[in-house]
Amino acid sequence: MKRNIIHVDMDAFFASVEQMDNPSLKGKPVIVGGLSGRGVVSTASYEARKYGVHSAMPMYKAKALCPEGIFLPVRHERYKEVSDKIFEILYGYTDVIEPVSIDEAYLDVTGGDAMETAKSIKEEVFKKTSLTVSVGISYNKFLAKLASDWNKPDGLMIITMDMVPEILKPLPVVKVHGIGKKSADKLNSIGVYTVADLLNLTRDQLIKLFGKFGSEIFDMIRGIDDRPVETYRETKSIGRETTLMSDTTDKDVLKKYILEFSKEVSSSLKKHGLYAKTVTVKYKTADFKTYTRSKTCNDIISSEKEISGLACKIIDSIDIKEPLRLIGVSVSNLTEGAARQISIFDKGYDSRINRVLKEINSKFKREVITTGSKIQRSI
CATH class of the missing domain: 1.20.5 (Single alpha-helices involved in coiled-coils or other helix-helix interfaces)
Structure with missing residues (x-):
């Protein structure tokens, strides 16, 4: 049976929530993100995007492009609250839902009328939250996601089997699932700019360029994507990071951030009943090169002291020759609560x-x- 997959993507979610909570902001360029000079844009309203502002852009650049923009801090708790309401609506249509992020999900509605379901979702979300959502429909996840991005905001698009690959040919290669900027640059360097160009490469050529993933690219641009809508996605890691107010080589300053992040990570682990075995420190130099260093324990850990202790050891082992602009801590090799050895960091x-x-x-x-x-x- 041909699958019916819906991809739901909230429009400029963080900025839209701010406009919903404060109607005076509607129609204005709202930019949400870190407000320090070294912060980055999390979300920009469509009014702000007209100025060239986009997510992940340094905040100082956004302010230069849009000096009259309204710059607001991120309110994660509020966005989570609104997200929960939206997902409650989605679960009213199907239980086969794969949350991708706080504002994005895949739904498998095979056997039903996908177009009617999509229209109902859009109407109900708007009625209950006053927010718009863009929806894409197709017979696989890759095409459904492409469709949801086709005519944002408040879009509704269906890509059928007979439309492929013609409808994909004009798209830039970066629109293909899994092809990021670096991969796109690699393709551009050999004269491949669009999906039409990509279709001229053989499976073996793509495998040579991208390894096993090259075979998946070959299939996807021909409309083949058998990935299921996964209703459960295992948490691989939990972490926190930040761009520093100013570049530094001072390990004591870095350790203060590590202590703060370790507390937050520990809280997240305990909230979800998880333990970790690996602690990773991520850092980025002033020239934007990113590095990671990890330590794996024999025993599972979850406390703030255990995490910060290992992270600080990692910091002590690093020869910091260049100032760092970003520092982060994460834990991985996660497992659910289980019998564990006594740790020297445990109380008592x-x-x-x-x-x-x-x-x-x-x-x-x-x-x-x-x-x-x-x-x-x-x-």
Whole structure:
């Protein structure tokens, strides 16, 4: 049976929520992100995008492009609250939903009328939140996502089997799932700019360029994508990072950030009942080169002290020759709550060790006395 996949993508979500909460901002260039001189744009309203502002852009550049913009800090808790309402609406249509992010999801509505479902979702989201959503429909995930991005904002687009690959040919290669800027640059360097150009490459040529993923690219641009809508996505890692107010080589300054991040990461682990085995420190130099260093434990960990202890050891081991502009901490090799060894960082470690030693000593004495009595009786 041909699948019916819907991709739902909220329009300029963070900025739209700000405009929803403060109607006086509607129609104005709203830019949400880090407000320091070294912050980046998280989301820009469509009014701000007309000035060339986009997500991940340095905030100082956004202010230069759009000096009359309204710059607001990120309010994660509020966006999560609105996101929960939207996902509640989505689950009213199907249980086969794969959340991609706070404002994006795939729905498998195979067997139903995908177009009617898409229209109903758009109407219900707008009625209950006053927010618009762009929806793409197709027979696989790659094409559904392309369709949702086709005529934003408030878009609705369907890509059918007979439209492929003609409809894809004019698109830049960066529109293909998995092809980022670096991969696009690699393709551009050999004269491949559009999907039409990409279609001229053989499977073997793409594999030579991108390894195993090259074979997937070959299939996707021909409308082949068998990835299922996954209703459960395992958390691979939990982390926090920030761009520093000013570049630094001072390890004490970096450790202050590590302590703060370790507390947040530990809280997230405990909230989800998870433990980790690997701690990773991420850092970026002033010339934007990114590095990671990791340590893996024999035992599972979750406490702030355990995480920060390992992260600080990593920092101490790094020879920081160039000033750093970004620092981050993450944990991975996650597992759900389980029996664990006693950690020296755990509260009550000393008292527990002493209690265990006393029990062993007491048991040893009893065994010696019993053995001695048996020997004495046998004599």
